[in-house]
Structures are given as structure tokens and as C-alpha cells.
Amino acid sequence: MKFAIEPAPVPVLPVAGTNEWFPVHRIYCVGRNYAEHAREMGHNPDKEPPFFFQKNPDNLVLDGVFPYPPLSRDVQFEVELVVALQSGGAGIAPDRALSHVYGYAIALDMTRRDLQGAAKKLGRPWDVGKAFEKSAPASPLRRAAEIGHPSSGAIWLDVNGQRRQSGNLADMIWDVPNQIAILSTLFDLRAGDLILTGTPAGVGPIVAGDRMHGHIDGVGDLEVTVV
Ligand code: MN
Numbered sequence: 001m002k003f004a005i006e007p008a009p010v011p012v013l014p015v016a017g018t019n020e021w022f023p024v025h026r027i028y029c030v031g032r033n034y035a036e037h038a039r040e041m042g043h044n045p046d047k048e049p050p051f052f053f054q055k056n057p058d059n060l061v062l063d064g065v066f067p068y069p070p071l072s073r074d075v076q077f078e079v080e081l082v083v084a085l086q087s088g089g090a091g092i093a094p095d096r097a098l099s100h101v102y103g104y105a106i107a108l109d110m111t112r113r114d115l116q117g118a119a120k121k122l123g124r125p126w127d128v129g130k131a132f133e134k135s136a137p138a139s140p141l142r143r144a145a146e147i148g149h150p151s152s153g154a155i156w157l158d159v160n161g162q163r164r165q166s167g168n169l170a171d172m173i174w175d176v177p178n179q180i181a182i183l184s185t186l187f188d189l190r191a192g193d194l195i196l197t198g199t200p201a202g203v204g205p206i207v208a209g210d211r212m213h214g215h216i217d218g219v220g221d222l223e224v225t226v227v
Contacts, residue, residue, distance in 0.1 A: 011057040013084065013105060013194075016140040016220070022084055022102065025192030027055040027136065028183055029080075029109055033173050033198025040201050050174045050182055053126050055109075055196070061137040066224050068208050069132050072112035077206055078199035079157035079165050079214040079222075081150070082107045083176055084141050088189030097180035098149050100189070106214050106222045107138035108157075109196050113205070136196075139214075139222040151175060153217030155200055159210050167200025169216070174198075 012021035031051045032038040038045035068075060086102035109130070116129025152170035156163060174182065179195055206212065206226050214222040 008058065011060050013060065013138060014062065014140040015103070016142050017146065022141050023192050024057040024060065024194055025190050026187075027057055027059070027194045027196065028187070029053050029055060029130070029196040030174065030179055030198040033179075034167055034171050034200045035173060036167070036171075036201035037199055037203065038173075040203070045173055050179065052183060052186065053130055055131045055136050059131060059134060059136040061134045061224070064137065064222075064224050066108075066110060066137055066212075066226050067134055068206075068226055069110075069112060069134070072114055074112070074114040074205050076111045076113045076203050077157060077159070077164070077212055078109040078111060078203050079155060080107055080109050080196045080199050081155060081169060081216055081219065082138060082141075083180070083195040083197060085180075085189055085191060085193045085195075087191050088184070088193060090184050090188050092181050092184040092189065094177040094181040097177035098144075100180060101144050101149065101176070103141040103143040104147065104150060104216075104219045105139045105141045106216045106219055107136055107196055108212065108214060108222065108224060109199060110135045110137065111203075137222065137224045139220050142219055147218055149176070150216070150218045153219075155216045156214070157202070158213045159204075159206065164204055165200050165202035171200065172198060
């Protein structure tokens with residue numbers, strides 16, 4: 001047997017400080033995982049269990065260029081810590097969860113907010129708002145073997161040199177071990193899975209020409225230009 005058509009290339013993230021690629025399997029995203037961001041979106045963070053949506057692995061952008069997507073007039077940034085899994089499973093216990101983590105990166109969960117809002121209102125899926133082409137600019141991965149497992153530290157995003165988002169990893173409502181544990185009750189997690197762990201407050205729109213600069217202490221920086 002052989003492929004009937006050419007298979008799509010495996011999406012990857014570069015591994016910082018090596019000549020290796022990390023092959024990406026799925027991209028899971030956590031919704032409203034910082035209290036101040038939940039409030040700015042009009043929700044009460046005390047009452048919500050975590051919930052998840054997905055982006056497509058080939059939505060990753062590695063060249064720092066984000067093309068303004070079609071059919072939206074309100075495209076917004078969300079700076080997030082990325083967790084990359086080197087192994088997986090189902091029913092992972094929180095106290096074993098970090099043993100499955102290969103490393104960390106920084107990414108932007110770019111969002112067509114107007115399309116997402118319309119979908120919410122109609123009870124429809126979020127895919128058109130979240131999982132569009134080039135919706136996930138990301139930095140190279142840093143290995144946990146090198147940097148450890150960051151559970152606190154500043155996470156921020158500047159647009160054109162002005163601070164727009166600012167938070168601390170310690171302010172996540174559901175920390176990384178619990179995100180992995182809960183996700184693994186819903187899906188069989190696998191090596192190559194990425195988790196975008198939610199965004200702090202301050203999300204907002206961009207326009208062509210804007211320069212976004214995201215940072216997470218101990219993980220790195222990501223610079224992205226909107227074209
Ligand atoms: Mn997000």
C-alpha cells in the first residue's frame with residue numbers, strides 16, 4: 001500500500017539550542033484560565049470548570065509574520081504559555097502530569113473575536129474564530145530538562161512598544177498539572193500534543209503593521225508582525 005496523494009508535512013516547532021524539530025500532533029487550548037481575563041470577557045471565574053477547544057497543528061506560524069485573516073474586523077491577540085507533551089495517556093494523575101512534559105514555548109492564540117462572538121451567540125462551535133490559517137504564531141520550544149517547569153513568572157504582551165497584557169503564570173485558575181489531568185479524562189493525550197494554557201487580561205485588536213512582542217519569564221520571547 002502507498003499514499004494515494006502526497007501526505008501533508010508534519011507540523012513542527014524548533015527545539016531551542018538543538019538542531020531538532022518537535023513534531024506536533026494536536027493543539028489543545030484552555031478557555032478563560034486567568035480570572036481577570038474571564039471577567040473582562042463577562043464571566044464569573046469562580047463558577048467555571050476548565051473547558052477546551054482546539055486549533056489545527058498546521059495553524060502554527062514560525063516566521064513571525066501574521067497575515068490579517070479574511071472575514072473579520074476584530075482580530076485579537078492572546079499571549080499564552082505552551083506546554084509540549086513528550087508522552088501521554090488517559091486518566092493522568094496531577095502529581096504525574098509534569099513527567100509527560102517535554103518543554104515550553106510562548107504562543108499567540110490569535111482570535112477572530114467577531115466570528116467567535118457570533119458563534120457563541122448562536123451556540124455554534126468556535127472553529128472559525130479560533131482555528132483559522134496562521135492563527136498560532138509560536139516561539140521555539142525550550143526543553144524542561146533545561147528550564148524546569150515554570151509555575152510562576154511574568155507573562156506579558158506589548159503591541160508597538162505599549163504593554164497591553166500583563167499577568168503571572170501563578171495566576172492560572174487551573175495549573176498545568178491539572179490541565180493535563182483534566183484534558184486526559186476527555187482525550188487520549190499523545191506525544192506531540194501542545195496545550196495553550198490560557199491568556200491573562202488585556203486582550204485586544206490588532207491591525208496590519210502592528211508589531212506584537214510576547215514574553216514569558218524563563219521561557220522566552222516571541223515577536224510577530226501583522227501584515
Ligand atoms: Mn486563548
